[in-house]
Structures are given as structure tokens and as C-alpha cells.
């Protein structure tokens with residue numbers, strides 16, 4: 001309850017079977033609490049279309065009568081921070097808004113009414129650790145996807161305050177989301193978002209950035225990013241999101257609404273450990289099923305089988321280290337796949353893009369895996385890394 005209150009929620013708890021007085025935006029039912037007639041409570045909430053998160057015990061059993069396919073399930077024990085993220089994700093997925101820090105509910109008719117039909121496929125490129133190659137993968141995969149599909153592809157720079165894909169990809173700078181941050185949500189229209197898009201002439205890739213001035217970054221709210229992403233998926237077949245390394249609210253919101261998360265890992269103990277910690281959190285948040293592991297600079301360091309086994313997930317794709325070539329390309333504002341199309345790194349990055357463009361195509365085979373939980377003991381706190 002404390003963690004939820006700190007995150008701006010206004011939680012109410014029911015210890016007895018008394019019918020709760022709504023309306024509610026979300027509900028959590030602890031299925032192990034025998035003192036609450038959970039089925040009646042559940043039926044009442046479902047009748048009001050309240051999204052429900054069911055907390056279940058380690059045996060994974062659901063009480064009879066509970067659990068529609070649309071419900072979220074979470075295994076106990078669940079750390080308070082994880083519950084907060086999980087509920088934020090549930091809110092976002094069901095079209096709601098996050099509570100603001102003041103405790104008031106952010107709401108805007110224009111946002112809730114925004115159509116989500118014709119959804120584009122959103123892929124977040126993420127790593128909890130900086131410098132592992134997220135931006136390199138994001139930029140090149142976006143360009144490769146555009147080349148492979150000729151569909152509308154948007155590269156979305158959500159590394160607010162730090163990242164700037166326009167520094168490594170030569171596009172004419174127009175506006176960033178920070179320029180919309182002073183306008184009320186009613187003015188976050190299709191036209192306004194369209195004005196914040198630049199086109200990379202050589203590839204036809206469309207690019208949207210948060211802005212360029214770190215001093216403005218605090219003004220880019222979670223709601224603005226989510227509204228931009230909602231717009232983006234309505235107007236593009238694919239949206240590739242370059243994320244900030246870490247577990248801030250903006251990043252967690254981006255991850256929660258992505259169809260896929262490409263977790264970029266380098267074959268080093270530090271990156272591997274951080275990634276394993278992220279996967280623990282992802283499992284708690286119900287996001288683990290959408291994570292694919294991409295090993296960057298795969299030819300140096302820890303072997304792939306050991307990495308897959310430590311993460312408990314197969315390696316979906318690998319990218320070789322190109323020596324200085326990736327840096328040379330970036331310094332010239334070119335994607336490495338077009339600057340050095342015959343290098344192995346270009347093949348590798350195209351293969352990463354094919355995970356998206358041909359999801360049913362042949363996948364790299366991965367060794368049979370059981371997670372060796374060697375990271376147990378690092379804790380699962382969701383605070384900033």
C-alpha cells in the first residue's frame with residue numbers, strides 16, 4: 001500500500017467480504033487470502049470491467065472461478081516495487097493513464113479516445129547497462145527493416161535527456177517531443193506529432209526524438225511519451241524504440257507497451273549480471289515472454305552457450321564486433337549497414353531485423369536451457385541500476 005501511494009495511486013484495501021464501493025481503475029486479488037470470498041469480489045469487479053491482477057501462490061493454483069484469459073497473473077512473493085510496475089503496465093495496456101506524482105489522475109479525453117486499431121509492431125531496444133550497443137542496434141535494425149519491408153518504419157528515440165539518434169544518423173532536425181511538453185494533452189494531435197518527425201533521406205526511415213537539450217528532458221512526461229508511441233503505432237507498421245539504460249518510469253512505460261523487447265547484452269560479466277537481474281524483474285512484471293536476447297560484440301568474451309544458460313533464455317541473434325567500423329559510420333552519420341554493407345556486422349544486423357520482419361523464419365538454434373540462478377542474492381529491487 002505504501003509503495004502504491006508513493007507512486008501516486010490511491011489504494012483501498014478490503015479485508016472483509018463487504019462489497020467495495022467503486023469505481024476502481026484496477027484491482028489486485030490475493031488468491032491465497034482465505035478470509036476474502038474472492039470469487040464474489042472477482043465477479044463484481046469483472047462485471048464493472050475492472051482490470052484485475054491475480055496474485056497466486058508458489059504452487060500456481062488458481063481458485064475455481066477466478067481468472068479469465070484477460071487477467072494478469074503474478075506469482076507471490078512479489079516485491080512492492082514490482083507490484084507498482086506491474087500495475088502501471090496493466091494500466092497502460094488497458095488504455096489508462098498513470099497516476100501523476102501529485103496523486104491526481106492524469107486524464108484527457110483525446111488520449112483515451114485515441115484509436116489503437118491498426119497497431120504497428122513496437123520493438124524496444126533495451127539494456128539496463130549503458131554503452132552495450134543499444135543505439136547502434138536500434139538505428140541499424142530500423143534502417144534494415146525499412147530496406148527489407150519498404151513499410152513505414154519509425155525510429156523513436158526515448159533515451160530522454162541523454163540519447164540522440166540524430167547525432168549518429170544524419171537527418172534534418174525538426175522538433176522533438178520536448179517542444180510539445182508545454183502544450184496541454186489536447187494539443188498532442190496527429191499534426192503535432194507529425195511535425196516532430198524527420199525523414200532519413202537515403203532510407204526513407206522516419207525518426208522521432210525526445211529533443212536535444214538535456215535541460216528540457218524533465219518536461220518530457222511519461223504521458224507524453226505514451227501518447228507519442230500510441231500515435232506512432234497508429235501510423236507505422238514498425239516502431240523501433242531506443243531506450244534509456246535503467247529502470248526509470250519512462251523506460252518502464254516504454255517496455256510495458258512494447259510488443260517485443262530486444263535485450264542487448266555484451267559477453268562480459270557485468271552486462272550479463274545486469275541483464276540477468278533485468279530478466280528477474282521482467283518475469284515479475286509478466287514481460288519475460290516478449291524478451292529476445294541479442295548478443296553484441298559476440299565474438300569477444302563469454303561464450304554464447306554460457307550466456308544463454310546464465311540468462312535462462314536462448315540467444316535470438318548475435319552481432320560481431322566491427323572494430324572501429326561502427327564508430328566510423330556513426331561519426332559520418334551513416335548506419336554501419338549502409339556504410340559497410342559487405343561486412344559481417346551488416347549481415348548480422350540484417351538478421352536481427354529479420355527477427356521482426358520474418359518472425360516465423362528460421363531462428364538460430366539455441367542449446368537446451370535451464371536457468372542457473374547464479375544471480376540469486378543480487379536482489380530484485382527495481383531501483384535505478
Ligand SMILES: Nc1ncnc2c1ncn2[C@@H]1O[C@H](COP(=O)(O)OP(=O)(O)OP(=O)(O)O)[C@@H](O)[C@H]1O
Nearest residue numbers: 130131132133134135136297320321322323326327
Ligand atoms: N558491434 C560493434 N562493433 C564495434 N563497435 C560497436 C559495436 N556496437 C557498438 N559499438 C560502438 O560502441 C559504442 C557504444 O555503442 P552505442 O552508442 O550503440 O551503445 P548504447 O548502448 O546505445 O550506449 P548508451 O547507453 O550510452 O546509450 C559506440 O561508439 C558504437 O559505435
Ligand SMILES: [Mg+2]
Nearest residue numbers: 134135159163
Ligand atoms: Mg544509446
